[in-house]
Amino acid sequence: MLLDAPAEAVPDTARALLGVEVAANGVRIRLTEVEAYLGGGRDPASHADRGSTPRNGVMFGPPGFAYVYFVYGAHYCLNVVCGQEGDAAAVLLRAGEVVEGAELARQRRPTARTDWDLARGPANLVRSLAIGPEANGTSMVSGRGPLQLLPPSRPVDVGDVASGPRVGVAAAQDLPWRFWIAGDPTVSAYRRHVPRRRNKPGRPGPPAR
DNA sequence: GATGCGATTCACT
């Protein structure tokens, strides 16, 4: 796979990952929605924009490894590291269609109303695969880790690929680095970044209307 | 050393 393409080309890599399948713990998911992130001061929205830290260090390692991070105090998200070693880039796996192990995925996602919801949204995708922080830094291409990337079993029609701004990111809203399969029912609903309200104690909030 | 906010989801109105 083209995971080792130059980091700057990560949007192309993200697009190419649509249709690719991710397998873990008895569940296989066909990717329908991804987002590209670039490090090294070229993408303010990326965890790796301001250099390597203990949290994002995996992004600076070799391509094909999993970058799993914890967000909002409750959820995990899964990225595939891209680009050459030392030049950080990654693709966030946002959503997909469960093509194998739906029974297991339903047990792991009891609140899903339909099978389309099983891996709809980045944290839901992670829960369907039953992976967690222990998967951070493991290879997704060696076949020896908990996660495995597999070539598409069904090709994606290039005419069906749509792109737009990334979901929920405050910075770089002009970059169309989110890619998805148009019309696919497993693609998560777009939500623009909502500024957090900073309610200082002792000070009145914004005037109610 | 303290503080603020985020690549989200779910329940409720």
Next chain:
DNA sequence: GTGAATCGCATCG
């Protein structure tokens, strides 16, 4: 459509 829950990292004093 909107708000709460909740942990770690980066930033600032």
